[in-house]
Amino acid sequence: MRLPTLRRTRAAEPGVALGTVRLDRRTKRLVGRLQPGDFAVIDHVDLDRVAADSLVAAGVGAVLNAKPSISGRYPNLGPEVLVAAGVPLLDDLGEGLFQQLREGDRVRLDGGAVYLDEELVAQGVRQDEQLVAAAMADAREGLSVQLEAFAANTMEYLRQERDLLLDGVGVPDIETSINGRHCLIVVRGYDYQADLDVLRPYIREFKPVLIGVDGGADALVEAGYTPDLIVGDMDSVTDEVLRCGAELVVHAYPDGRAPGLARVHDLGLPAHLFPAAATSEDIAMLLADEKGATLLVAVGTHVTLVEFLDKGRGGMASTILTRLKIGGKLVDAKGVSRLYRQGIPGSSLLLLLLAAMAAMAAAVAVSTAGKAFLGVVAEWWDNLVFQLQRLF
Template identity: 80%
Template sequence: MAGMRLPIPTLRRARGTEPGPISGLARLDRRTKRLTGRLRPGEIAVIDHVDLDRVAADSLVAAGVTAVLNVKPSISGRYPNLGPEVLIQGGVVLVDNLGEEVFQGIREGQVVSVEGGTVLLGGEPVATGVRQDAESVAKAMAEAREGLSVQLEAFAANTMDYLKQERDLLLDGVGVPDVQTSIAGRHVLIVVRGYDYKDDLDVLRPYIREYKPVLIGVDGGADALVENGYTPDMIIGDMDSVTDDVLRCGAEVVVHAYPDGRAPGLQRVENLGVDALTFPAAATSEDLAMLLADEKGASLIVAVGTHANLVEFLDKGRGGMASTFLTRLKVGGKLVDAKGVSRLYRQNISGSALLLLVLSAMAAMASAVAVSTVGKAYLTVVSEWWDNFVFQLSNLI
């Protein structure tokens, strides 16, 4: 995908009544992942995110924003990315293709209004784009699917490039740091703040309680573990989305570095007084977590929120996702997607059926007590005790 320039189709507004205006405080950042940590319900997010992916859209919806103003096309036409559909289904207003005027004309915390596809500040228009709805997004997605074959070819080319670059790491584990966390022979749970991670973590509670796996958080995935009541054993990533408090939780920290050894996130970790190792590689942080767990002898690797299929690889919109494909081939049978584990542990007994079972057991016990000689004598004693209790209570009153 890297280096390919494909034509960007114009997203057209669907016919129908123009939605009403909305207003809110503006929050701006060119990195959507960094912005979501500052957003509050009712605010308006201003982003610079071509081909908005599902993970970013899920975060924006969870933050409770009323609108997303994108200076770039949310669907460029390169491939059918999933983010715009998530926003529309979540009731978030989406305005595309606003241009750089938005970042130049709006400051953090200013109150802006959105009328149709126009953004206004103090009643004056700042920029005009295209206000999307379900119909326009569906049409753009259909157009994007027509060019999917080109993206598959680019994905395959990136895969080969990565294989040549990281052959030693993939085949022999060269470059994997010597960590102190004991992994050999244990299950490892790797958590990425990605697809359906909250639901997956919730249904994995019985598994975590029984097997006590090594808990590895990939960047913001470490915060996800803490939010669910767990303490991560290890944190791996470039440290751009994990919070300071979680970095200080006592987990072993491994900073993802560029292949040339540069690690921009290392300085932040050291400033917090936390010791850290570096792991130079061209792969994604989630891939490094899997490769490290595999190289250190994990008996099973359970993945939460990671990318598991071709649609998710392409939705990430990065050539680097080729590493995820090869990493999964390398790890092989050790890797289990969290959705598979959750199906193994999900209880098939519904709440109503469980209640009926309890009531039936109580009724059976009551019947047994009522017909037996011992039961009748016991009921007589209980009846006398109750009568005496009521009599004493009435005297007190």
């Protein structure tokens, strides 16, 4: 039952935070509605780093989580990101948070308590660096259990998607020409902005096929590019980017259900279906590989074991098998960016300049026109010296 809203406004006190709440049980969907200073009300067990980075980038004023941000199952990275950025994180506030608050309500935070005017809405734990560090240490001790579950999920995925992995069954026919080309696959994940910025010389030189995975398509547009393909659930890409002219591939469940297809059809856009139990980033890689790409450069995707676990869902097990299937074609953007980051040392530039000047001088000295030119210069120098001697 919703608590009555009082019309009085209490002045902010030291240690008390006031803000407008925005609510959504899916964090990545909420981020698109956040304004700087808003309080994000989420329902996110084991808050991952990608979600936390997006909240910080949106300028969130505080994060109110109905669930524990660290459950202890594994060392997830999101709470550390929020606490390091100085964002208040209130944890384990309970389901009543969504029942008693409405979009646009003004609330007050006082310690671990949330007040709607003068009424206590929820009480939880306000995380700080010490609490997060202690919870992460406990979570690392139970990591072996998660590794076993991760391995079991991997074997289950192999059983479900054997035909897709081995023979490419289910990969849709597309119009975008990929055969013999490089593909740049962008996920709005870890450090995607920095990697895209460093990869500009690579993109200019090789002109790869640009594939945006859901919000990764927006990332490409924000960086000044137009994606050739957009692959995913279509739940975190904007309408404007969907209309950019890219070919669309909608990720569907193995039984053919595709919630994102309705949105695409509402926009009057054509799309292909790709049913698979894998993640959207994995089907983008499998699609590019099946269509003959010679190299796949991945931006913002998951690379390390901690990143796989940090995503916090069983479907991430597909990533290991996808990478085994693709093999040597896949290169993480960080590897490519390190190659392009190697600038020319200043000493080498100076040596190159001196060598060029010496070569020009030698060419002038041995040619007939050069000898005549040097004679004119010598005569001019002699006249200048003679004039100076007369003056002094």
